Amino acid sequence: MYERVEEMIQGYIWKDLGVKVIEAVDGEVTLHMPVKTRQTQFHGNVHGGVLATLADMSMAAAVNTLVEEKEFTVTAEIKVNYLRPAAGDFLEAKGKVIKRGRTLSHCQAEVFDDSGKQVCFVVATFYMFKKE
Numbered sequence: 528m529y530e531r532v533e534e535m536i537q538g539y540i541w542k543d544l545g546v547k548v549i550e551a552v553d554g555e556v557t558l559h560m561p562v563k564t565r566q567t568q569f570h571g572n573v574h575g576g577v578l579a580t581l582a583d584m585s586m587a588a589a590v591n592t593l594v595e596e597k598e599f600t601v602t603a604e605i606k607v608n609y610l611r612p613a614a615g616d617f618l619e620a621k622g623k624v625i626k627r628g629r630t631l632s633h634c635q636a637e638v639f640d641d642s643g644k645q646v647c648f649v650v651a652t653f654y655m656f657k658k659e
Contacts (some may be wrong), residue, residue, distance in 0.1 A: 529591065529592045529594035530593070531573075531591040531594055532548060532551050532556070532588050532591050532592060533586060534643070535587065535591060536548060537576065539646055540580070540584075540645040540648070541584070544560055544566075544577070544580070544581070545560060545561045545563070545622075546558050546559070546560045546581065546584060546641055547559045548588065549619070551588065551592055552576065552592070553592055553593065554589055554590075554592055554593055554622075554623060554624035554627065555592075555604055555621070555622070555623045555624070556579065556585050556586075556588040556589040556592065556621070557585070557591070557614075557619065557620070557621050557622075558584060558588065558619065558620045558621075558622070559617060559618075559619055560581055560617060560619075560620070561616065561617050562613075562614070562615060562616055562618060562641075563619055567614075568610045570612070570634070571614065572612040572614050573612075573614065573618065573620075573646075575607070575647075577604065577608055577627040578609070578613055578638050578646060578647050579607045579647075579649065581620045581638055581648060582605075582607065582620055582630060582636035582637075582638050582649035582651075583602055583605060583616060583636075583649070584620070585620035585621060585622025585636045585638075586602075586622040586623075586634035586635070586636045586649070586651050586653070587600070587602065587622075587653070588622060589622035589623055589624050589634060590624050590627070590632045590634055590653050590655075592621060592624075593624060593627050593632075593637045594655070597657050597658055597659060598612045598655060598656070598657055598658075599655075599656055599657075599658050600653045600654065600655050600656070601653065601654050601656075602651055602652075602653055602654075603631070603647065603651075603652045603653060604650075604651060605623075605650075605651040605653040606650050607647055607648075607649045608647060608648045608649070609647050610645055610646055610647055610648065611645075611646055611647065612646070613638070613640050613641060613647075615640045615642060615647040616639035616641050617641045618638055618639065618640060618641070618642075618646070619638070619639045619641075620636055620637070620638045620639075621636060621637050621638075621639075622635075623635055623636070628655070630653065630654065630655050630656070631652055631653065631654060631655065632652070632653045632655055633650070633651075633652055633653075634650070634651050634652075634653060635648070635649065635650050635651075636648075636649040636650075636651070640641070
């Protein structure tokens with residue numbers, strides 16, 4: 528797996544949510560997350576903020592497969608289109624870099640429930656910067 532993605536998955540949010548990397552190739556990542564009761568809202572569906580977070584994680588991991596050693600990235604903008612309620616035992620997110628730029632990268636993600644139904648579609652812009 529990519530070194531930067533390996534670093535990312537050591538973060539608290541990844542461990543708290545139980546997110547695992549299923550596949551990571553240049554500019555594309557698939558994540559798996561078990562659904563926990565504490566992640567649901569009062570209707571029993573996965574909270575929209577959890578869906579947005581998982582999608583953001585998939586896109587961040589995808590863009591981090593393309594960075595250089597001293598290059599870093601942060602989410603600059605994100606838009607989430609919720610398509611249907613998410614429920615079930617797990618979620619799968621597929622993040623993809625659409626265009627890798629020098630200072631901005633554009634990404635998209637799709638999140639699916641455990642029956643394979645798409646629950647949201649997300650686009651985001653990531654700011655790229657160098658750090659010595």
